[in-house]
């Protein structure tokens with residue numbers, strides 16, 4: 135799998151995800167500066183976490199206008215896999231590749247801790263390494279993770295199986311106490327209609343090696359590797 139990671143001024147999870155990808159694929163990851171417009175052939179483009187452009191205006195708003203995003207949109211339209219993690223999810227919504235917006239957390243605080251997630255759709259390329267309904271643990275670290283979309287959009291996302299990850303407890307139950315940021319319908323991650331663009335607030339790359347304290351995130355990269363090989 136040929137994987138690339140976009141780097142914006144203020145990205146801070148770009149190296150982490152590059153390392154996770156290299157451990158999975160056994161190949162070097164291409165780092166892509168946000169001003170680049172000529173990308174090599176890639177099976178997977180990751181828009182990583184961080185504070186692109188210092189979160190000015192809104193998290194992801196300025197990054198979404200970067201020259202490289204035109205090419206990311208073109209590659210997504212051509213079927214390449216695009217994964218937005220945390221700030222990357224915010225960038226993908228701001229760029230119009232995914233529905234909804236990520237508003238400030240309801241508590242108006244930056245939340246940094248592990249959460250439980252339920253895999254609501256294990257049939258995507260990103261989640262085929264998990265079981266349907268499996269509960270996994272992943273870290274979150276964000277100020278603007280409060281997913282919002284209007285009711286009609288939420289209904290459509292649910293009906294089309296595009297809500298991929300939901301915040302929950304260790305048993306897989308979701309309620310207000312297990313929702314770290316106020317996200318509508320406990321949404322932690324969604325996929326586009328084509329199934330090739332996924333955004334999520336939690337950080338799979340931060341629990342992708344036993345040295346990091348867990349491996350629940352690794353199955354996402356392994357799933358993508360299997361999907362590309364298939």
Ligand SMILES: NC(=O)CC[C@H](N)C(=O)O
Nearest residue numbers: 183184220221276277278
């Ligand atoms: N870890 C991240 O990517 C953080 C995203 C964004 N800077 C926020 O605080 O919401």
